[in-house]
Amino acid sequence: MRSIASLLGRRVLQALLAALFVSSLCFFMVRFLPGDIAFDIASGRYGQEMTTQAAAAEVRAELGLDKPMAAAWLSSVSALARFDLGRSYTLGKPVWGLIREQLGHTLQLSGLAMLFSLLIGPPIGIIAALRPGGLVDRLNLLGSALLRALPPFATGIILIIIFAASLHWLPAAGHTQRGTIILPALTLALGLAAVSSRVVRSAMIDVARSAYFHFPLTKGLPLSTVVLRHGVRNMAVPVIAHLAMQFVYLIEGAIVVETLFAWPGIGHALSHAVRERDIPLIQGAVLVMAILFVLFNMVIDLVLVALDPRMRAG
């Protein structure tokens, strides 16, 4: 089981390096940002007229801008080690608290999107794989190609025009009304399913063509048994490995889709933060999502190890 330990070790190292990279990048950004960042922040907090040199100096001290570079960098790393993400420049509140609340909304949206996509993608992929080149397969190929050619916000715009504005079946935006989550979740789900249906299809066809699928049939086992015992597990390996890519799509999609639907998640907050150059908030959001991504990858690693004994070999 040494390989599991080294696999996990690699992921932990990856997360640590990524965290260090993000925080150092943000640290240097604050130092080298064009303009007087302290003055900008102070004016953001107290209003343009109320901002004095004294207020700016106060902010400067708070950011550690008056300290030497090396010392300031070390203290920023140690803050990170204590999970201290600082305060938002624009909102003045601790970043951790803001993110925790937004993350809940984002996870809710992503979870539902994943659920929708699982209901759409794999079943279509399986049907398409039963007759490669058949009608379902071709339609799936076409639909998948079209959906993949649209950025998620464009898919969302089209869905809003159809389901909210024309048919009035669903609310278009916000998060207070009932059912507002459906359209953004569906937007993300369609993008996910466009890919997962093809991945499932390919995996199924590859397995069905393999020697290890054919041989048990010649042993006299019925097709259904062979599919369940030798098909599903082997097919699951590439499909689950692909989930990591789906996670990336969800994170990237969430940023724009949350903005389009005014869904108060971490992506929405991030796009505001970038516009306002609220660096602690950006740092916090990126860090949290990167670490979530690594954790997710870790879970996938473990599932793959459980499925495929070859991964256990050291």
Add this chain to the structure above:
Amino acid sequence: MMGGWPRRIAAALLIAIAAFALAGPVLIGLDPAQQDLGRTLMPPGGGDLLGTDNLGRSLLARLAQAAQISFLLALLSVSSAAIAGVSTGLAAAWWGGWMERILVAIADMMLAIPGLLLVFLLIAFAPGEVWLIYAAISLTLWIEYFRVVRATARPILAGSEVQAARLLGFGATYIIRRHVLPEVAPLLLTLMAYGAATTVLAVASLGYINVGIHPPTAELGQMMSEYFPYYRAAPWLIAAPITLLATGLLCLALLASRDKPQ
């Protein structure tokens, strides 16, 4: 299986889009930022080929400018990323050792941050600056070239064909040119098509949430967010950038898909 003709059509369409992007702004000759509040939301076919937008600007001129920005950024980012990724990937596979380990660690580290997030992070330094958008996108794209080139080159360099070539007296340049690059090249074409699509999507996403190219320069994503409210009064406004973007991306995907459609 996909025949040859969809790819040929895709290539032809891409060339048409490229021509529109490169020559369009000059040929059309209209200032895409020129407002005419007396002639807003004019339908296509009138004085302006595609009509005018909410501020009376020529939609065709704006589309051409937007296409130009996306096209040039894609070209620039993809080629920079490919050059950086191919050379680091070859170097890692050739020399191995500590250099390879450091490069792999850097790539692993950056892979932990989904591409668009990294772009956002870097953009925050100076939102709207074109050079920064280019740098940030290139920085996320090179990793894929590095990984693919290294993974392809390693077994070739360790294999018997290269052993045989060395015994026959061939040097590094020959081995790279005849043994490694011919295997890498078809993969690179696929990666470059995907990379171009990723760039166009990223630029549009940035534009859509208003941290991309500065207005009044036209950009596809920013046009979509600006024209969405007028979808009932002037549906062509929102349809035009979506259609252009989707066509371009679809063609790139077709070009990237080889014998095996995904």
Add this chain to the structure above:
Amino acid sequence: MSMALVVDGLNIRSRQAHLVRHVSFAVERGHSLTILGETGSGKSLVSQAIMGTLAAGLNATGTIVIDGVAGPATTPDRHRLWGRTLATLPQEPWRSLDPTMKAVDQVAEGYRSLSRRNARGVAGDALRHLGLGGAERHYPFMLSGGMAQRVAFAAATAAGANILLVDEPTKGLDIALRDAVVALLRAALAEGRTLVTITHDINVARALGGEVIIMLDGEIVEQGPASTILSAPAHEYTRRLLAAEPAAWPARRPARTDGAAILTAHGLTKRYGHKTLFKDINVVIKAGECRAIVGPSGSGKTSFGDALLGLTPVDAGEVTRAPWIATMRFQKLYQHPTAAFAPRIPLGQALNDLISLHRLDLGRVAPMMAGLRLNPDLLQRRPDQVSGGELQRISLLRLLLLSPAFIFADEPTSQLDPITQQEVMDLLMQHVAEHDTALLLVTHDPAIGANVSGGLPLLPDHGRSLLAASGQN
């Protein structure tokens, strides 16, 4: 006399070609039939027609009678017989086992009438009986090729099929593994099963006995008891096939042994993990001599040759080359010739590159091509577009252009059909003699080793592993 399997008037056609013509034979219950032929003779198509697994574009006509039940050659129902009446041993056992399932479970699922626990018990017994005790809980990737072959055998026969159809069971195996597979098949015969074996290996046919069919270009050219056909063949092709067996090769004139030493190895030692591949070996190679190393796969033969050429690091010892010989004149001929060429570069281009690199005489190529019986048109093609025998001869040509002083030939013919093997080996020996090149041949076949070394002792010692013979010379 009851027949387990009768094939009557089998014809197989594709859209373009008539691939198998008028094949008829019968196998008695509990007896063995071997179909012998080379790649492309249509022998595998016959086995696929019996199993009912012919590719979709192929059309088969004729009658096939299995266990007394007659049916047309093509029937959608043949799979009903799989496992219980008709079983097959896969050609690539390693790839035919589910990579995610333990060996014992892959065997156990064949015992369908038993409960899960009992099936596991019986499967475990079957594996232990085949000498696989301790490997029951292994996954396929942990098994060697030979072990996978036995697991596949146990799995294929678990459901009790009486007719065993085996397609090329010894392809790519060395002699020791080949003998193990033959023993497995003989054991199946002894249990009373009927055996139909498709092979290109005469040794397999001889060892299995029973009836033999010789196939050439889709037709049966000769048919009868193995004892008769393999000792007194009537057909010209069968005679050539038998003459191509290394044991039947005419003895060669011994290469000269009075040359100066060109390569000296002293105290060569190499370990791989915990295993010692060879230890403390001393060898002197003289100009123009031919030596052979014989041993099973995994015995370190290739590593030894690579060590002589400086292609692999050694743990101890040193190799010295005669200083007056250019580095480029020490060369290697590879087991898989396709793996020695850049796959996408036309062969002529590859040769031209070599010629311009070393400023060689382009005019030498054409006569050498003729001498190696190579068609000049082949140079337009890529390595994957010529046959294995042709490509191996082109590799030889490529080496000869450099006037090598020493060639390390690593199993250069083990992937070829017998007749091609003899042809390539003859050409190799002829050319190394003409160029006064020293040859070190690695082979798993003692007959080839003895033939090539022409009476000189095998390196390092007769047929034993490298390790068993430390300190030769």
